[in-house]
Amino acid sequence: MRRLLDRLDRAFFAEAPAERLAIVRLLVGGFALVYLCVRAVHLQRVGHLPPEGFRPIGVISVLSAPLPLWAVRALIGAAIAAGAAFVAGFKFRVAGPLFGALLLWVLSYRNSWGMVFHTENLLVLHVIALGLAAAADAYSLDARAAGRTAAGPPSGSSAPAPHGRYGWPLRLLCAITVTSYFIAGVTKLRNSGLDWALSDILRNYVAYDNVRKIALGDTHSPLGGALVRYGFLFPPLALASLAMELGAPLALFSRRIAVVFCGAAWLFHLGVLLTMAILFPYPLLGIAFAGFFELEKMRDLRRPRRAGPA
Template sequence: MIRRWLFEPVPRGRVAAFRTVIYLFVALDLVIFTPWVRSHANTPGDLYEPLLIGRLLHLPTPGPLLVWGVFWSLLALSLAAATGRAPRALGWAVFLLYFEWMIIAMSYGKVDHDRIGLLVALAALPTAGLARHGDQSRTEAGGWALRVTQIAVICTYFLAALAKLRFGGLDWLTSSVLAQAIIRRGTDLADAIAVVPGLLILAQFGIIAFELLSPLVFFVPQRWRTAIVSFFYTFHIVTFSTITISFAPHLAAMTSFLPLEKISFVRARSPQKQQ
């Protein structure tokens, strides 16, 4: 039963659309969402404190050659991978380069948890095989790639709740976490909400409940699953509108829940041409 669930077949067109979304996001991430990573090309090497995986792999200290080499190679290869051609060769190359890009990004004192789903998607997509936009034939390999990405997305929520309770205890629920976030980076909308008595505390209870209950998305009928995923996106819209935290990589990975093949306007090739 577990194997059937993990490898539930999905339309190849969905895999193709998801692949395009993920690889285009990688390109956008390089130039829009994390352009600051390029500044590490000139950051003093003694400030580099590699993550555990970086230490285990003995990865080199970032410098101009490494940072700019990864940047331009990853930009070119991610755009090529978005076309769906050479899915394994290009897919593995993009995963390895983006993995190094994240080690460079997160080895200077700050580690973001919104990239777990994206990294899992990049690792899984090369195993999904050939997929064409609009193709309605089903694939177990593609289903597995989407499923493990979905699991990573939900783990991001669930483990975030456990971390809050582990380090903040039950006091986190009644703390001033959201108030401090609004003071540091709040918008006009957040300022308007903050003056409502008890609303921020209620929101913190709601956040913990939402994150702890997020795995239920896997146990409800499809029509309810779509509604729950829509709620996830709404939650992040509200988060960005109030404290300007986007979770963009997480949102890209969360498209693994969506029937993306329905919005594909590219006609599938015939089976003979696919082979």
């Protein structure tokens, strides 16, 4: 048992370069910042809604009444400002946790007015995890101010060496990602059992989703509406999605399995978009899976190869 715990400890705190964690910070933080900016107008509109529709969830449960409009706008503005500092790696020890807290608050507040956007959960958890890590020790204003860069500064001081403090946040991000998919798979089994993969449940869900959107005049998927005529297609698709979700934790133990999982999850979200017009931008852009890959090696692809000796 002790040996197993030691192996798990070494795996979770495996050394990783500061550049890898910093690139993930730029990708995740950049997406979160753009997401906030694009949805800023929509997020502040809840300040105009009747107070009767306020149903606080999560951290918002501390409130017994809605916030005034000026406070809603101020918090959104503060979240955007903290997000910019998060991406730039400026005063990250403060900006990192602050952005995670503000993002959680702003998005939870919006979700306290009716529809809950589950697509935001993974993003928020990733930002919080990165905000509590040493994710600005490279490719950041803090690193530049300290006289170092990811590639090593001209001043002679060296870039941070690979260390477990850069490895555990990446492993945590991966663990959060696979857990979110595993929970989805378990939920399917609890609600439907194996009928999810052996019956017309998925087919009926696709049909219902598109019919409802057509009735409401919302964007729907013509492809999904056409495919429901072919019932034999859906049990294999349902089984594949269930296998991907339940097998997700295996991605933590093998790089090859991780690549397969990331590809399968990406195809799953592509299928959801094509058949139900439901967009999950965070995983579809691949950012949700960034922690699984050695992203710092991309810079080597840009370097021209030196010709060998004649």
